Amino acid sequence: MAYWDEDIETMNGKSLKELQSEKLVKLVHNVYNNSNFYKKRFDENGIKPEDIKSVDDLRKLPYTYKKDLRDTYPTGMFCVKSTDVSRIHASSGTTGKPTVVGYTKNDLDAWSESLARSLTSVGVNENDIIQISYGYGLFTGGLGVHYAAEKLGATTIPAGTGNTEKQIMLIKDLEATVICCTPTYFSYMIEVAEKEGINFKRDTKLKIGFFGAEPWSCELRNKIETKTGIKAYDIYGTSELSGPLFTDCTEQNGIHIWADMFIAEIINPETGEPVEDGEIGELVITTLCKEALPLIRYRVGDLTSITHEKCACGRTHPRIMKLTGRSDDMTIVRGVNVFPGQVESVLLSIPEVTSNFRITIDRINELDKMVVEVEINDEMFTDKMADLYNLQAKLEKELLSVLGISASVKLVGSDTLPRFEGKAKRVIDNRKY
Amino acid sequence: MTKLIQQISVFSENKPGKLAQVAETLKNADINLRAFTIAESGDFGIIRLIVDKPEEAYKLLKDVGFTVSKTDVLGVHMDDKPGSLLKISKLLSENEINMDYAYAFVTRDKTAVLIIRVSDVSNAISLLEKEDICFVCSQDIIT
CATH class of the missing domain: 3.40.50.12780 (ANL, N-terminal domain)
Incomplete structure (x- = not known):
């Protein structure tokens, strides 16, 4: 050494x-x-x-x-x-x-x-x-x-x-x-x-x-x-x-x-x-x-x-x-600190999706609701509904374990979320304070 | 001659205009739809299409940005009369072959065609053939 x-x-x-x-x-x-x-x-x-x-x-x-x-x-x-x-x-x-x-x-x-x-x-x-x-x-x-x-x-x-x-x-x-x-x-x-x-x-x-x-x-x-x-x-x-x-x-x-x-x-x-x-x-x-x-x-x-x-x-x-x-990228959802990097690390471990994503946070009936839009990986798309259900469930489970709070996952097509040349804007916060 | 038909499956978010976009892409390339169905689940769905030019449709839909896959399915001719579906589904179920999904359409010459995706393709083919059930082959679909 x-x-x-x-x-x-x-x-x-x-x-x-x-x-x-x-x-x-x-x-x-x-x-x-x-x-x-x-x-x-x-x-x-x-x-x-x-x-x-x-x-x-x-x-x-x-x-x-x-x-x-x-x-x-x-x-x-x-x-x-x-x-x-x-x-x-x-x-x-x-x-x-x-x-x-x-x-x-x-x-x-x-x-x-x-x-x-x-x-x-x-x-x-x-x-x-x-x-x-x-x-x-x-x-x-x-x-x-x-x-x-x-x-x-x-x-x-x-x-x-x-x-x-x-x-x-x-x-x-x-x-x-x-x-x-x-x-x-x-x-x-x-x-x-x-x-x-x-x-x-x-x-x-x-x-x-x-x-x-x-x-x-x-x-x-x-x-x-x-x-x-x-x-x-x-x-x-x-x-x-x-x-x-x-x-x-x-x-x-x-x-x-x-x-x-x-x-x-x-x-x-x-x-x-x-x-x-x-x-x-x-x-x-x-x-x-x-x-x-x-x-x-x-x-x-x-x-x-x-x-x-x-x-x-x-x-x-x-x-x-x-x-x-x-x-400054940190967002607090239901009192828990959420960092976009945590979401990215989950996505990178699952080959059926790309690492591109978007988080939207809304407050509905005084409760924060977080939705993560995730792109399906073109190469891995099968035409079975069950595969998509399972993928969605797997993503939600992984996100819960990494973030410590639940997030709904919304699957979207490959290449449909915006790409960023410079600093990525991953979080849309619609909550009014 | 292959007994399988190539089906095009398109992932689609459940929002207005998605099906129109698929249809327009096919129309512009003069691709004719033989059959289609939509499986939907809340936020998203899968549009499944049988077309006369599957390779071309696959490429075009991919190029305009859709998430697309090609799937081999079986097309089975049925007599357009009561009991036809029962015969086929019974035969498959008795032999432990599961249908992932199925949809049907009626052709110009008044026969019905059942499109099925099954768990065990080769077994399904030999079983159905034994019962003298005819398959739609890709040549029948391609103009």
Whole structure:
């Protein structure tokens, strides 16, 4: 088992906590003294840097939101002089102005360090050839993976996005062993390759894929692994935290969050209260070593659960489980949190239907009623009514067990629900409050 | 010569205009309907069609976006008189052959045709043949 930094990665819980406390205390003093934004936020909440003596005091600190970054556009939350900023990235800004993030030289090093540890944890090393099919530019994906791979001493193929036929040709001809892109793009690559008569298993040297930048299910992971013979890993990070920072390890049982660099919390997005380990909630991150744009209890908005148990791989740092969506996608039905990602995972496990769906919620006689429209898979359609009844019953049973509340399933024809180029709109909420 | 007829089955949501859309697609391609039936259940139904050009109908309906399948069914000639259905259904039931579904129509030459989908096709054929019951073959359907 290879480690990038064994001492840190296998450090015992107590030492990790001491390290976090030490860094957190420094952090709160730093932001209070160097950022008007944080000074104001602390003052408004009656918090003084001296109140924070260890990680146990973390919950006294106020949250930071994406809105704060927008409100201080472009660089109002930076905590260093502009001349100390080495690089700028920005989010796509689909809902208005982009979110601008900055990095000092040390920040860039730490970013690569974090991802280099993660890549090592699945066995990537200096002998690998990594094709990076993430966008390069303002988006953090391409350059983030690129520098981490170079830090490892691996060979990089900065393929970027688009031109799928050429991407496949490069994987084949340059004998790439590792691919990194979004899971949906890789699924598309598999489709295109099949049409061209290229079989990833037979015709390429690919053995590992890192897929991220959007949530994807375990079922899709199985599908990718079976079809291509590679091991498919999650890669996680957001631009506010730096970019792609973490992956799961060979155990494929959660994404390791390096606790010496980041403190991860999971909270109930409605109440802001912490949830138990294993329970789904919103990820909140405090950055312990970022200089240009440190974040205190930042509401990342992604939904996951956390475990602090030591991983079978030997690493002691906490793990977050597969992302199940965004807290802003969450809907509450009959008091239960419902995430579209949960529905998708059910559909992906049933071959008779496609993974496209639409949820409609109505309130009838003071009771929430949820209907899930599901497309029949063309290939699997038989003309027996009994098969359709059974399919409907099976879907309703599975949804009940995953969601914890009942939903009616309405079967519709293949390709009849809307397809989405960008962010899918899966939920129609007709309830009036 | 095959004793089986190709039936086209179309999945349809139970909402206005769906059958019209199927009918229009067939009309535009000059495809003639020999028989059809609708099985419905609340939100959805299955439209089952016997047409003169099954392959073409299958392809066209798929192209306009319907979820379609082809199913082999048996077409059995019956005398257009009381007791014909009894004879056939009794024969099948006595031999433990289940009918998944059945529908019938009367042809121009005054014979009745029973369309059935059965659990055990080959057994059903040999049983019916022994009783000198005639089958409609695809050639009879195709113009």
